[in-house]
Amino acid sequence: xxxxxxxxxxxxxxxxxxxxxxxxxxxxxxxxxxxxxxxxxxxxxxxxxxxxxxxxxxxxxxxxxxxxxxxxxxxxxxxxxxxxxxxxxxxxxxxxxxxxxxxxxxxxxxxxxxx
Amino acid sequence: xxxxxxxxxxxxxxxxxxxxxxxxxxxxxxxxxxxxxxxxxxxxxxxxxxxxxxxxxxxxxxxxxxxxxxxxxxxxxxxxxxxxxxxxxxxxxxxxxxxxxxxxxxxxxxxxxxxxxx
Numbered sequence: 001x002x003x004x005x006x007x008x009x010x011x012x013x014x015x016x017x018x019x020x021x022x023x024x025x026x027x028x029x030x031x032x033x034x035x036x037x038x039x040x041x042x043x044x045x046x047x048x049x050x051x052x053x054x055x056x057x058x059x060x061x062x063x064x065x066x067x068x069x070x071x072x073x074x075x076x077x078x079x080x081x082x083x084x085x086x087x088x089x090x091x092x093x094x095x096x097x098x099x100x101x102x103x104x105x106x107x108x109x110x111x112x113x114x115x
Numbered sequence: 116x117x118x119x120x121x122x123x124x125x126x127x128x129x130x131x132x133x134x135x136x137x138x139x140x141x142x143x144x145x146x147x148x149x150x151x152x153x154x155x156x157x158x159x160x161x162x163x164x165x166x167x168x169x170x171x172x173x174x175x176x177x178x179x180x181x182x183x184x185x186x187x188x189x190x191x192x193x194x195x196x197x198x199x200x201x202x203x204x205x206x207x208x209x210x211x212x213x214x215x216x217x218x219x220x221x222x223x224x225x226x227x228x229x230x231x232x233x
Binding site: 031033035040041042043044045048058088090092094100101103104105106107108109111 | 119124148150152157158159160162165167206208219220221223224225226
């Protein structure tokens, strides 16, 4: 079945440690996105990518980094510079490249906590 | 400024009753799309329904319908014949046609928690 796979489901980070969240899609979508969700809040955009080897900062990019070496993959690294990383992270994809009525498809999320 | 406002943090509805979840939006772009997503406690975001700014009729998808009032900039979700499995967080989101700064990412509201009781 086509979809988006995020791993791991739960992740713990120690002080000063970088951690990487995986996101893979087999929907053949061009655009991919990372969102952060805090309790009682909506989703906020961290990074997005509309094409391979290109990505752009979203509203809250500080302390995060991404790469887009393959169309299917858009991993997110939470660096030690992100002082409050505890949150639920959602990866999404869409046909992208233009405004459309197509929804974004989401993965099941990764819950990151500080040890 | 908040582009999507959901004023109801929590709602209760009895099983088999209808419920309306409110959403107002703010944009000066004539071309935009409005989406509703459901997020169960497990965390995944499930797409429910879409309404385009130029659509003449209100969108419907099974038990979900969208009460779109363009002049009031509101796009309320109506769930008919509520079921226990409808208990979840519901998010309204908007994509703007001129938004090239975020790759047409969605702007989300803070959500409404719906609890369906027997």
